[in-house]
Amino acid sequence: MVFHHLVSNEISKMVRKRRYQVVLLIVFALVALFSYGEQQAAKALTQQLGTSDWHVQVQEEITRDLNELQSPFLSSGEKAAISAAIKEAEYELQHNVNPNAPGAPSFMRGFIDDGTTLLIPMLVVVIASDMVSSEMSGGTIKMLLTRGVSRFQVLLGKVVALFLLVALLMATIAVAAYVVSGLFFGYQGFNLPILFGFHTSASGYVNLSHVYTMALWRYLVMAYGLGFVSSISVAALSLMVSTLVRSTASGIGIMMAALIAGALLANLASTWTQAKYLPMVNLALTGYLNGSPPPINGMTFTFSLADLGVSSLLALVVSFVVFIRRDMMG
Amino acid sequence: MPTPILSVSGLHKKVHGRTLVKDISFEIYPGEIFGFLGPNGAGKTTTIRMLVGLIRPTSGRILIDGHSLKKNARHAMQKVGCIVENPDLYPYLSGYENLLQLARMQGNAAVSRIEEVARLVRLQDRLHDKVRTYSLGMRQRLGIAQALLNRPKLLILDEPTNGLDPAGIHEMRDFLRQLAGQGLAIFVSSHLLAEVQQLCHTVAIVQNGRMIQAGAVGTLLASSSTWVDFRVHPMETALPILQRHTDVFEQTENSIRCQMADDVVSSAVSELVAAGCLIYQVTRQSGTLEEVFLQMTGGEQRHGFSSPR
Incomplete structure (x- = not known):
């Protein structure tokens, strides 16, 4: 038995499942939907402003944001996000850098920036929650664990x-x-x-002293890399849930609830600072690249990375311990 | 005496303070078909799950071809092919892909045997169809095929004729006999008495997690029967003598069938000889496993004839 056979077994099982194919299909459908929506919005904006000059558009955005900032209903987090956006837009105008230059790479940037908190994690959950629980509910775990291969290796194959x-x-x-x-x-x-290089605090203060320009493709490499990192930690957490519950449906339910709770907390709980230790609140690693303020005071890029790393590692340890020790009853 | 392929001693399993399996011990030798007989819920599947390492025994020892399942699970399980409960496979893969998945975990020798085992269970024509489309009988056969991939020395099958039609049952029985003939040791669990009686050489009867009887099927059957046939001459002399030894008897054309225990048989025979009867044959009828089972499990009230007098 060679280890890579275990890995290729697991991959060919997943790729042959309708579940994985559906996830890939969803990606294409969503991208098409968002592209169309964004195009329509841009058209409408051009019509409203009477010009397609981006300087005018950004200036109008600043004016709108300034007005919005007067609203008494804003939470401190929302205020911070708006005032950071204003600062950044002003800087972009000053340095004549169009933040909304049209093109597929700009769309890629927007998609990863917005997708890392909820959309991409959800797709990962759908895939990862199936890894162990489907073998339990389908009974195939009996075939898998009676072939003279240790449980550690079987699960390691699944993780890889x-x-x-x-x-x-x-x-x-x-x-x-x-x-x-x-x-x-x-x-x-x-x-x-x-x-690139806006340092934004949770209160919305933007430090401009490290800002420099850089080619978009370099940003994309970093952003998709960080997206991969946060997806891996979602995968590790889902795998743990998948080893703990027998049914894939409840596994997905638990993880979805956790993700949505994380997204809500990130928006609401800027006063409850302890929430920053929850891994779901730390998923938006790309936020540290594009200058969005962190959801909770005290969160930094290093903090989020360490938090995700530690919780993923814990999740994997729990998965292995439970999977190796558990009695596989009927 | 050859060494056993499977040796189980003092197997216990306790879950949340409830004893599921208690003190189970037996051995299976090459070429032997061993029946593990008991009603549903007697602990058969729990025992099987312990034999293949899915459940850890609370105590007891399992040796497979000399390897301890606890200490050397890898070597032990390389000698085993098994189906636990239903032959659950991946429905969205073809039969071939299923076998490939499982064979790759066991090495190249197993992979090169895929076509061979598929022919053996006569699935070669449907091998590339999705398992989703298979009948229960075909799944059962695919289950056997995957169990044979690694040339096991021990085959462990849980109710292998479940869901098969009569022709399929017959075929499965022949197939298992043939495998045993090639030296495989086969462990078969069943709740069907007739099946074990027809298929197995030895049997262990379990109830409530305990082994209540074990031994060669023939011996068990003979000991369970209380019917003895006397072929004697002249019948007229023999009949009153035998009548003094038993209340229950039937007379046929050339023999008298009585219900009596072994010690009564010997004293009856001496009296017959003393009375000058010619004794051609005295044979104890074979019982059925059902009788053994009911005797052992306390079901004799319903079969008054088999209670010892």
Whole structure:
């Protein structure tokens, strides 16, 4: 028995399942939907402003944000996000860098920035929650664990396969975002300059002293890389849930609830600072790249990375201990 | 005496303070078909799950071809092919892909045997169809095929004729006999008495997690019967003598069938000889496993004839 056979077994099982095919299909459908929506919104905006000059558009956005900032109903988190956005837009105007330059690469950037908190984790959950629980509920675990291969190796094969499948999912997202949105916006723009290095605090204060321009493709490499990192930790957490519950449906339910709770907490609980230790609150690693304020005071890039790393590792340890020790009753 | 392929001693399983299996011990030798007989819920499947390492025994020892399942599970399980409960396979893969998945875990020798085992269970024509489309009988056969991939020395089958039609049952029985003839040791669990009686050489009867009887099927059957046939001459002399030894008897054309225990048989025979009867044959009728089973499990009230007098 060679270990890579275990990994390729797991990958071929998952790829042959309708579940995985559906997830990939969802990616393409969503990208097409968002591309169309964004195109329509841009058209409407041009019509409203009477010009397609981006300077005017950004200036109008600043004006709108300034007005919104006067609203008494804003939470401190929302206030921070708006005032950071204003600062960044002003800087972009000053340095003549178009943040909304049309093109497939810009769309890719928007998709990963918005997708890391909820959309991409959910797709990962759908894949990862199936890894162990489907073998339990389908009874195939009996065949798998009676072949003279240790349980440790069987689960390790699953973990490695899962990480590869998540990588494949990220690659699919990147390719789909590029190819499909290119139909709407054109394929140009990998070398567009973008501003990078906004240091934003949770209160909305933006430190501009480290800002520099960089080619968009470099940003995309970093953003999709970080998206992969947070997806891996979602995968590890889902795998743990999958070894603990027998049914895939309840596994997905538990993880979805956790993700949505994380997204809500990130928006609401800026006063409950202890929430920053929850892994779901730390998923938006790309936020640290594009200058969004962190959801909770005290969160930094290093903190989020460490938090995700530690919780993933714990989840894997729990998965292995439970999987190796558990009695496989009927 | 050859060494046993499977040796089980003092197997216990306790879950949440409830004893599921208690003190089970037996041995299976090459070429032997061993029946594990008991009603549903007697602990058969729990025992099987312990034999293949899915459940850890609370205490007891399992040796497979000399390897301890606890200490050297890898070597032990390389000698075993098994189906636990239903032959659950991946429905969205073809029969071939299922076998490939499982064979790859066991090495290249197993992979090269896929076609061979598929022919053996006569699935070669449907091998590339999805398992979703298979009948229960075909799944059962695919289950056997995957159990044979690694050339096991021990085959463990849980109710292997479940869901098969009469022709399929017959075929399965022949197939298992043939495998045993090639030296395989086969462990078969069943709740069907007739099946074990027809198929197995030895049997262990379990109830409530305990082994209540074990031994060669023939011996058990003979000991359970209380009917003895006397072929004697002249019948007229023999009949009153035998009548003094038993209340229950039937007379046929050339023999008298009586219900009596072994010690009564010997004293009856001496009296017959003393009375000058010619004794051609005295044979104890074979009982059925059902009788053994009911005797052992306290079901004799319903079969008054088999209670010892």
